Amino acid sequence: MSDTSRTASFLRKSISRRSALKGLAATSAVMAGPGFVRYAQAQSSAPIKIGFQAHRTGIGASYGRWYERTTTAAVKAINDAGGINKRPVEIITEDDGTDAKRGPEVVEKFANQHKVDVVYGTLFSHVVIASSPAAGELKIPYYVVSEGHHVASTKMNRYVFQPGITDVKSQIQSTAPWIAANAGKKVTQIFPDFAFGHDHRDYLPPALKAQGAEVLAQIAIPPTETSFTKYFPQIPAGTEVIYHVMVGPAVLTFVKELGEFFGSNRPQLFGFIDSLEAVDINSPGLEFLDGSHFWEGSPRYAQVDDTEAQKAYRAAVGIDDNGAAAGDPKDVSTAAHMFGCWETLYVIKQAMEAAGYQGPQDRAKLVEATEALTEFPEGPEHPQGKKTFNGKIHQCFGSQNISKVEGGKLKVVHKTTIEDGLYEPEGDYTTQPL
Amino acid sequence: MRFAPSTILLFALAIPSPAFAHASDRGFVLLLPTGHYIVGGALAVAVSFAVLAFVPATALARIWLRRLKLFRLRYDTRILTSLVSFIVLAILVAAGFLGSRDPLSNPLPLTVWTLFWIGLTLACGVFGNVWRWVDPWYGVCRIIAWARGKAGSVPVVLPPPRTPPLKGEGDSETVTLPSPLRGGVRGGGKATPTIKDSTWSYLPAIIQFAAFAWFELVYPAPDDPYRLAWAVALYWLVNFIAMLIVGHDRWTRTGECFSVFFRIVSKLGLLQRTRDGHVSLGLPGAKLLGTASLPLSGVLFVLLALGSVSFDGLMRTFWWLGTIGVNPLEFPGRSAVIAANTLGLAGTVALLAAAFILCVWLGEKLSGAPVGLTRACGLLVWSIVPIALAYHAAHYLVALLVNGQYALVALSDPFSRGWNLFGTADNYVSAGLVMGPQSAWVLWNLQAGAIVLGHVMAVMIAHLIAARLYPRSPTLSQTPLTLLMIGYTIFGLWLLSTPTGA
Numbered sequence: 016m017s018d019t020s021r022t023a024s025f026l027r028k029s030i031s032r033r034s035a036l037k038g039l040a041a042t043s044a045v046m047a048g049p050g051f052v053r054y055a056q057a058q059s060s061a062p063i064k065i066g067f068q069a070h071r072t073g074i075g076a077s078y079g080r081w082y083e084r085t086t087t088a089a090v091k092a093i094n095d096a097g098g099i100n101k102r103p104v105e106i107i108t109e110d111d112g113t114d115a116k117r118g119p120e121v122v123e124k125f126a127n128q129h130k131v132d133v134v135y136g137t138l139f140s141h142v143v144i145a146s147s148p149a150a151g152e153l154k155i156p157y158y159v160v161s162e163g164h165h166v167a168s169t170k171m172n173r174y175v176f177q178p179g180i181t182d183v184k185s186q187i188q189s190t191a192p193w194i195a196a197n198a199g200k201k202v203t204q205i206f207p208d209f210a211f212g213h214d215h216r217d218y219l220p221p222a223l224k225a226q227g228a229e230v231l232a233q234i235a236i237p238p239t240e241t242s243f244t245k246y247f248p249q250i251p252a253g254t255e256v257i258y259h260v261m262v263g264p265a266v267l268t269f270v271k272e273l274g275e276f277f278g279s280n281r282p283q284l285f286g287f288i289d290s291l292e293a294v295d296i297n298s299p300g301l302e303f304l305d306g307s308h309f310w311e312g313s314p315r316y317a318q319v320d321d322t323e324a325q326k327a328y329r330a331a332v333g334i335d336d337n338g339a340a341a342g343d344p345k346d347v348s349t350a351a352h353m354f355g356c357w358e359t360l361y362v363i364k365q366a367m368e369a370a371g372y373q374g375p376q377d378r379a380k381l382v383e384a385t386e387a388l389t390e391f392p393e394g395p396e397h398p399q400g401k402k403t404f405n406g407k408i409h410q411c412f413g414s415q416n417i418s419k420v421e422g423g424k425l426k427v428v429h430k431t432t433i434e435d436g437l438y439e440p441e442g443d444y445t446t447q448p449l
Numbered sequence: 450m451r452f453a454p455s456t457i458l459l460f461a462l463a464i465p466s467p468a469f470a471h472a473s474d475r476g477f478v479l480l481l482p483t484g485h486y487i488v489g490g491a492l493a494v495a496v497s498f499a500v501l502a503f504v505p506a507t508a509l510a511r512i513w514l515r516r517l518k519l520f521r522l523r524y525d526t527r528i529l530t531s532l533v534s535f536i537v538l539a540i541l542v543a544a545g546f547l548g549s550r551d552p553l554s555n556p557l558p559l560t561v562w563t564l565f566w567i568g569l570t571l572a573c574g575v576f577g578n579v580w581r582w583v584d585p586w587y588g589v590c591r592i593i594a595w596a597r598g599k600a601g602s603v604p605v606v607l608p609p610p611r612t613p614p615l616k617g618e619g620d621s622e623t624v625t626l627p628s629p630l631r632g633g634v635r636g637g638g639k640a641t642p643t644i645k646d647s648t649w650s651y652l653p654a655i656i657q658f659a660a661f662a663w664f665e666l667v668y669p670a671p672d673d674p675y676r677l678a679w680a681v682a683l684y685w686l687v688n689f690i691a692m693l694i695v696g697h698d699r700w701t702r703t704g705e706c707f708s709v710f711f712r713i714v715s716k717l718g719l720l721q722r723t724r725d726g727h728v729s730l731g732l733p734g735a736k737l738l739g740t741a742s743l744p745l746s747g748v749l750f751v752l753l754a755l756g757s758v759s760f761d762g763l764m765r766t767f768w769w770l771g772t773i774g775v776n777p778l779e780f781p782g783r784s785a786v787i788a789a790n791t792l793g794l795a796g797t798v799a800l801l802a803a804a805f806i807l808c809v810w811l812g813e814k815l816s817g818a819p820v821g822l823t824r825a826c827g828l829l830v831w832s833i834v835p836i837a838l839a840y841h842a843a844h845y846l847v848a849l850l851v852n853g854q855y856a857l858v859a860l861s862d863p864f865s866r867g868w869n870l871f872g873t874a875d876n877y878v879s880a881g882l883v884m885g886p887q888s889a890w891v892l893w894n895l896q897a898g899a900i901v902l903g904h905v906m907a908v909m910i911a912h913l914i915a916a917r918l919y920p921r922s923p924t925l926s927q928t929p930l931t932l933l934m935i936g937y938t939i940f941g942l943w944l945l946s947t948p949t950g951a
Contacts, residue, residue, distance in 0.1 A: 069551065071551055071552055071553050071672075072552060072672050073780070073782060073783070074780040074782075074950070080880060083551075107550060108549065108550055108551040108554070109550050109551075110550070110551060110552050110670075110672060110673065112669060112670055112672070112782055112783060113780070113782055114669055114670075114781070114782025114783055114784050114785075115781050115782050115784065115785065116669065116782060116784030116785070117669060117670060117782065117784060129550075141779070141781055141782070142782075207778060209776050209778060209779055210779065211778070211779070238776045238777060238778045238779070239767045239768075239770075239771045239776075239777060239948075241479065241767070241948050262778055263476075263777070263778045263948070263950065264475040264476040264479060264948040264949065264950070265476065265479060265948055266476060267476040267477065267479065267480055268476070268479050268480065271480065294476070295885055295886075298477065298885070298886050299477075299480060299886050300480050339881070340879075340880070340881060342877065343877070343879045343880065343881040343882075344881065345881030345882075345884040345885040345888065346879065346880045346881035346884055347884070
């Protein structure tokens with residue numbers, strides 16, 4: 016089944032979707048052969064089916080591509096090591112079009128038509144929020160990789176988990192101590208005037224205040240704005256740090272105009288890499304960012320002190336030292352987020368093994384087993400770093416990276432502690448009936 | 450089970466959440482001096498018009514109509530290629546039902562949307578009517594006709610087999626038109642149409658193309674392999690039944706919308722095959738010069754084709770999303786904009802049609818010797834064809850480059866069984882091909898070049914048609930239509946340079 020040419024291509028280039036598929040096809044072929052009573056007598060040899068709710072089309076497609084690559088790489092690694100409970104893992108991909116209405120349809124299809132064991136992999140918040148009621152009603156565990164605070168807010172339901180990526184509230188809060196201690200204590204925020212920007216507008220000021228710093232001004236930019244110079248005079252004179260989280264196609268214009276406005280005499284800049292995820296940091300117009308800092312979930316560029324686990328993860332997913340697809344240097348990955356797919360799949364594995372999961376009848380046991388998890392040590396299964404898990408709010412907590420743009424690369428200069436990102440739970444899913 | 454979408458959406462809006470609006474390659478285009486390109490493009494079209502005013506139409510036509518004989522292709526393999534196409538289509542539909550659920554791994558959506566809709570359109574526009582050879586009904590219809598004939602009944606499905614067409618690739622009105630400046634206007638030259646087009650004969654094609662455009666641009670899941678398989682199978686069957694009733698030739702002439710669309714687009718193609726099999730090479734658009742007047746429904750069909758591609762660009766712009774009250778950085782998905790985009794699609798086509806007819810009407814008034822609005826529209830609409838092809842090329846270039854690679858991979862393993870039929874299954878799909886500032890610059894220049902070139906060609910064709918229609922005032926009569934084309938150049942370049950969000 017594993018011819019050398021394919022292995023070579025796997026090592027040389029990126030993981031192929033088919034490496035996993037081929038393995039499965041062979042397994043099925045053997046099982047379907049003469050004398051084999053397919054799964055009937057051996058439930059435990061049937062594949063574990065994971066429904067991958069993927070943004071293959073629509074606004075999330077560029078992220079979806081990397082979520083798909085990471086998922087394929089993780090499943091290959093899991094299957095190469097014997098699968099889950101000694102059963103191979105099969106990924107069934109359904110495109111949701113990054114569409115809130117199609118989200119629940121896909122969940123329903125996974126549960127009733129494909130009869131998957133769990134649903135996994137959703138990124139965009141509006142799809143997560145729209146799909147969660149379906150997962151709850153169908154009582155199918157739903158592991159999202161969204162970064163949103165919606166799971167931890169306990170406004171979803173007992174079947175919805177986010178165990179492989181930290182939430183935005185925790186991320187923002189984690190950065191405050193470093194900003195106050197290193198960048199400056201007088202901060203002006205520039206953010207797009209909608210939910211994403213509002214998270215930063217709402218979570219940062221109290222976190223900075225706790226560090227003895229303050230937000231001088233909050234400049235909300237209309238989402239359809241494409242020219243920004245007119246907003247810059249609103250930046251107060253005493254500003255030591257500009258905290259910027261602009262997103263969308265006009266980001267490059269924003270940075271360029273900010274550079275033209277300030278010239279060489281600029282305040283410190285701190286941003287979230289979400290603004291430039293999958294965009295080459297050396298793109299024209301971005302020169303102004305040199306020396307500025309960014310939050311990164313997982314570092315885009317290989318670091319000198321990368322762990323063996325991090326190196327192995329990067330090789331398996333197929334990204335080079337610059338965080339681009341191996342052999343395709345212009346295809347910059349969504350490194351800050353996609354590691355969450357890898358880690359979530361290993362959490363599913365861990366929970367299924369803890370629950371002794373056999374099939375859909377064990378879904379409630381799987382929910383409880385996931386809730387019982389408390390810690391994920393750093394290692395091949397969690398290459399981004401150690402994490403804790405709060406079973407009551409179904410959310411993991413981990414350290415964040417603060418990286419400096421230096422010599423055309425992002426160099427990690429600080430790792431926050433897990434404690435930096437902890438906050439009081441806003442509810443308790445475990446009190447809900449299963 | 451039921452979910453209340455409105456409740457879910459309200460909830461979604463109420464919870465603060467991260468968004469991942471990708472900076473995207475449009476961001477690089479925003480940094481380019483696109484405003485200069487827009488002005489330059491508009492000027493290029495205007496200057497072309499001004500220069501043409503001093504060029505005698507006859508001389509221009511003589512040069513344009515020159516053809517280089519290449520070779521003689523005696524054999525007609527249409528039946529064979531059509532049958533192969535039918536079998537491939539059947540396999541693809543089966544793959545849609547049974548293959549991967551992932552639209553980028555399943556060959557059906559990739560073939561339909563990328564290879565067929567983008568690729569084949571461009572192939573027809575560049576070379577000629579390739580579609581005639583791969584039409585998946587022809588072979589089956591011929592077999593049925595042959596079987597009926599053999600059974601002793603009259604072969605009603607098709608006219609008796611004959612050596613393949615025909616200058617103009619089956620368009621009976623274009624059979625012979627050696628000089629575009631004589632005869633073509635009043636009755637289509639020496640040819641005697643075997644099938645007479647009436648005012649509304651293209652209505653079935655209009656209805657089918659409108660449905661197709663709606664499915665492509667507005668329906669929430671046109672890429673879903675399973676749903677697309679149903680749509681394709683149904684489309685094939687409905688049109689097959691129609692062909693059984695009225696005959697393949699007649700139905701592909703005005704009923705089956707892709708036969709109509711590809712035939713019209715292929716008028717731009719460089720290659721032409723005559724009745725006796727001689728293949729010749731000509732200048733792009735030369736075949737348009739000799740075409741006869743389209744009936745009103747044919748005119749509307751061409752405008753529908755251009756209008757739908759235009760709306761495909763428009764519906765992704767910040768401007769449109771802002772107009773319909775959607776945050777482009779937080780696009781909720783197609784499901785949320787079905788009504789707005791249905792109206793937008795219909796509105797774009799209606800607006801374009803109204804603008805075109807108004808300009809032709811004004812031209813009639815200015816000409817001093819009107820030939821009738823229907824006839825004038827029916828001929829001048831041919832000048833819209835290069836614009837439609839230019840829009841098609843410009844708007845779908847990126848999709849063709851990336852999804853074309855996915856298609857090659859998927860076709861080697863149509864059922865996701867680990868096959869490698871054509872040795873392309875392990876190809877690496879390079880998304881980086883279209884990424885980064887250099888690619889953005891190259892792509893933008895190609896796109897802008899296509900748009901400007903399309904409009905310049907449109908002005909030239911309109912000029913020659915006007916010389917036939919209004920020999921006394923070709924330039925003055927064309928001023929309104931030229932202004933529309935300049936406007937459409939600006940619109941087209943703006944579409945490609947303005948920020949997009951969906």
